[in-house]
Amino acid sequence: MEVIQPILAHFNHWITIFLLVAGLYVVVARGNMIKKLIGLSLFQTSVYLLYISPGKIFGGTAPIIDDKIEVYSNPLPHVLILTAIVVGVATLALGLGLVVRINEVYGTIEEDEIFTQEDDEE
Amino acid sequence: METFINMVLLTLLAVITIGVVRLRNLFAVIILGGIYSFLMASVLIVLDAVDVAMTEASVGAGISTVLMLTVLYMTRVEEAKPVHSPMLPLFVAGVTGAVLVYGTWGLPAFGLADTPLNNHVGMTYMDLSIPDTGIPNVVTSVLASYRGFDTLGETTVVFTAGIGVLLLLRRGVSVARLRRKQQEEESKS
Numbered sequence: 391m392e393v394i395q396p397i398l399a400h401f402n403h404w405i406t407i408f409l410l411v412a413g414l415y416v417v418v419a420r421g422n423m424i425k426k427l428i429g430l431s432l433f434q435t436s437v438y439l440l441y442i443s444p445g446k447i448f449g450g451t452a453p454i455i456d457d458k459i460e461v462y463s464n465p466l467p468h469v470l471i472l473t474a475i476v477v478g479v480a481t482l483a484l485g486l487g488l489v490v491r492i493n494e495v496y497g498t499i500e501e502d503e504i505f506t507q508e509d510d511e512e
Numbered sequence: 513m514e515t516f517i518n519m520v521l522l523t524l525l526a527v528i529t530i531g532v533v534r535l536r537n538l539f540a541v542i543i544l545g546g547i548y549s550f551l552m553a554s555v556l557i558v559l560d561a562v563d564v565a566m567t568e569a570s571v572g573a574g575i576s577t578v579l580m581l582t583v584l585y586m587t588r589v590e591e592a593k594p595v596h597s598p599m600l601p602l603f604v605a606g607v608t609g610a611v612l613v614y615g616t617w618g619l620p621a622f623g624l625a626d627t628p629l630n631n632h633v634g635m636t637y638m639d640l641s642i643p644d645t646g647i648p649n650v651v652t653s654v655l656a657s658y659r660g661f662d663t664l665g666e667t668t669v670v671f672t673a674g675i676g677v678l679l680l681l682r683r684g685v686s687v688a689r690l691r692r693k694q695q696e697e698e699s700k701s
Contacts, residue, residue: 398515398519398621398622399621400616400617400621400622401518401519401522401622402518402522402622403613403616403619404613404616405522405523405525405526407609407612407613407616408526408529408609409525409526409529410608410609410612411605411606411608411609411612412529412530412532412533412605414604414605414608415533415598415601415602415604415605416532416533418601418604418605419594419596419598419601419602420591420594421592421595422538422591422592424538424542424580424583424584424587425538425541425591427580428532428541428542428545428580431545431572431576432529432532432548435548435549435552435568435572438552438556438564438568439552439555442556442561442564443559443622444619444622444627444629444630445559445560445561445629445630445634446559446560446622446623447560447623447624447625447630448515448623448624450560451560452560452561452562453560453649453650453651454562454648454649454650455638455641455642455648455649455650456648461625462560462638462650463559463560463561464629464630464634464635465634465637465638465650465651465654466633466634466637466654467561467629467634468561468563468564468651469651469654469655469659469662471561471564472563472564472567472651472655473655473662473663473666475564475567475568475571475572476567476571476666476670477666477669477670478571479571479572479575479576479579480669480670480672480673480674481673482576482579482580483579483673483674483677484676484677484680486580486582486583487676487677487680487681488680489583489587490583490586490587490680490681491680491681493586493587498588499587499588500591500592502592502595502596503592
């Protein structure tokens, strides 16, 4: 049990970090712009987990006040992340708008092909 | 039991993420992204964040997926084979991950009530919400009342993004029209 204890205590953090690193890798390594935006969303959702999981309290319920319940989880991270989700979809929409424009001008959404086209023009 | 369900859902989330990173068919990636969002919503329900789970299921799995599929319809479905070696990004991601994992040893364990986070302002809202606003759902009362200016800022961001998308796409239409006109003139002459 002593071996499992730290794993249980930090499992949420580790999965959060895995999602964050996966998002970072996709954003840096992949040239396709839609894939890059998907990587950015992965990164964003990992931040949701990072905020929400420390607010959870064992035996608690959702923070909706009722006479029969005594333990609630922390409501403040929930509020912050509600804002973050909506802002996230706004930035995603703007990014996808840019992708559509880039596709109209260059005829491709691959970063490398755009670079070679620009080199050819010079 | 809570911890067990939480761990199973999080492991599934990690497996889906591996699929999202490795697959090159963008249609499959976007659908996996939808599954990922629904799984994330389930995790959020286990973590007692019901309002966030609802928003994630509707916005993350709904609107985002529809937006991405729309853009995919206008572009190419298959991602090109990567030209560069993935070693440098892998190294950067690995080092970042290692540093962050090292950092987790200083963080309080999952699910405890006596952490600094769970003893400050967040829990004060629990006591004040009913006398101050009369709303039993504390997330709503904080979002709309105590931190109403945050929500105003959020609305401003969404508004700005909407204007940005409109401007980008309208210019796109005019450029496409211009190009078509040029082609017609060239074909005439």
